[in-house]
Amino acid sequence: MTDLIGWAATALFAASYFFKRPAAMRRTQALAAVVWMVYGAVIHALPVVVANIIVASLALWSSFASPARSPRRGDPATEPVALEDAAS
Numbered sequence: 001m002t003d004l005i006g007w008a009a010t011a012l013f014a015a016s017y018f019f020k021r022p023a024a025m026r027r028t029q030a031l032a033a034v035v036w037m038v039y040g041a042v043i044h045a046l047p048v049v050v051a052n053i054i055v056a057s058l059a060l061w062s063s064f065a066s067p068a069r070s071p072r073r074g075d076p077a078t079e080p081v082a083l084e085d086a087a088s
Contacts, residue, residue, distance in 0.1 A: 002042050009035035026063035030056045
């Protein structure tokens with residue numbers, strides 16, 4: 001039974017990379033971290049539990065945090081100005 005929990009956590013974490021939306025990937029990784037926490041508790045491995053508390057917290061926080069405005073190609077507000085364009 002213990003191994004099954006570890007394999008389930010591994011499968012969830014690996015499956016998270018198939019999501020196209022970053023938020024969905026991070027939430028799936030957070031779920032996998034929770035399963036890893038259960039696994040760590042069952043095998044009495046405090047470092048596994050603590051590490052995955054950190055991972056789950058960061059994954060959840062970053063999946064709900066508002067995304068920073070990333071520069072997009074063609075956006076005049078973020079496109080570099082060529083020297084010849086600046087002179088005119």
